[in-house]
Amino acid sequence: MTEPDEVLDNLAQVSFAVMAVLSQVAAAHELSLTQLRVLGILRDRTPKMAELATHLGLDRSSVSGLVDRAVRRGLVAREASRDDGRSVRVSLTPSGGALARELTAEVSRKMAPLTSALGTADRNRLGVLLGRMLA
Amino acid sequence: MTEPDEVLDNLAQVSFAVMAVLSQVAAAHELSLTQLRVLGILRDRTPKMAELATHLGLDRSSVSGLVDRAVRRGLVAREASRDDGRSVRVSLTPSGGALARELTAEVSRKMAPLTSALGTADRNRLGVLLGRMLA
DNA sequence: CCTGTTAGTTGGTAATACCCACTACTTTAG
DNA sequence: CTAAAGTAGTGGGTATTACCAACTAACAGG
Numbered sequence A, B: 001m002t003e004p005d006e007v008l009d010n011l012a013q014v015s016f017a018v019m020a021v022l023s024q025v026a027a028a029h030e031l032s033l034t035q036l037r038v039l040g041i042l043r044d045r046t047p048k049m050a051e052l053a054t055h056l057g058l059d060r061s062s063v064s065g066l067v068d069r070a071v072r073r074g075l076v077a078r079e080a081s082r083d084d085g086r087s088v089r090v091s092l093t094p095s096g097g098a099l100a101r102e103l104t105a106e107v108s109r110k111m112a113p114l115t116s117a118l119g120t121a122d123r124n125r126l127g128v129l130l131g132r133m134l135a
Numbered sequence C: 001c002c003t004g005t006t007a008g009t010t011g012g013t014a015a016t017a018c019c020c021a022c023t024a025c026t027t028t029a030g
Numbered sequence D: 001c002t003a004a005a006g007t008a009g010t011g012g013g014t015a016t017t018a019c020c021a022a023c024t025a026a027c028a029g030g
Helices: A006-028 A033-042 A049-056 A060-072 A094-115 A120-134 B006-028 B033-042 B049-056 B060-072 B094-115 B120-134
Strands: A076-080 A088-092 B076-080 B088-092
Touching (some): A006 A033, A006 A094, A006 B094, A006 B120, A033 A049, A033 A060, A033 A076, A033 A088, A033 A094, A049 A060, A088 A094, A094 B006, A120 B006, A120 B120, B006 B033, B006 B094, B033 B049, B033 B076, B033 B088, B033 B094, B049 B060
Antiparallel strands (some): A076 A088, B076 B088
16 A cells, blocks of 8 residues: 655645745735745855855756846845955845745644644644754 | 744745755746746646636736746647647656656755754654644 | 955746636527 | 637737846955
8 A cells, every 4th residue: 555655745735835835925925935035044144146046956057147136126136245355245135034034834734724624733744754864 | 932923034045045955946047937836736736727727816817928928949739629729738748757757756855954053853743843834 | 456256136038827808619598 | 509708728918037158346365
């Protein structure tokens, strides 16, 4: 009954469900999934462009345009590094930070139903197992 | 220590990891993630365009172009429904089917490391918990 | 200095995905 | 049985995403 890759199958399906939630939240604020990720990353970092690109798994040139558009919306700001005249640090503006917090809360709210079928104990068990996968 | 939304956080992170794997496999075959999904869906269905759009969570017009490009590559075929002269059924070509099977195998292979940190028992436990979330 | 490397941007291209308008077919009403 | 309303899919127009390759500006070592 238990297929050899049932775990992987379920994992993929749940992942799509999670992505759907994230995309939906992003779309509700006129953002793309990638822009949502950017705001999430900048919540506890102020990376250089290249670092941001690595975090996102994208090309540097892709991030240029991405940051351009975010700047145009007043969500993030570029500021020149003083220690290295070439590099640029990207940070959240106050308004971007507020939006990031709002998005985080909304994601939590919309994702909660996913785990609500589980009891508290199982929810914690799941958290531990997932955490172990990330190590 | 256990934050209220640690589970959700881990879930999101694991989901991104899964998506990264899927995108990587897709890219290795010159496909987008969406095209990978299309092939996966068509593995056990022969839906109409609108049904395919629903499965993907996309607009009908987006799916038109998507199928166009897949047809151009010889992966899928359109065939007119005889019961409804307006609708079109989309199906895998033999070559598309072969690719779909290949992709499935490759995804399994590349996703396996994700759960390899878990023992057999925990792997099964994870499968059950994830399965319960999908119900 | 001056050569080589690194950081970031720009330009060009292809794909994705939206909305809106349109055609063609079906269904329902009168 | 025909006219109106609805449905299926496509195509145009636009914005975004993401790539690669080429470029500019700035740093680093010799």
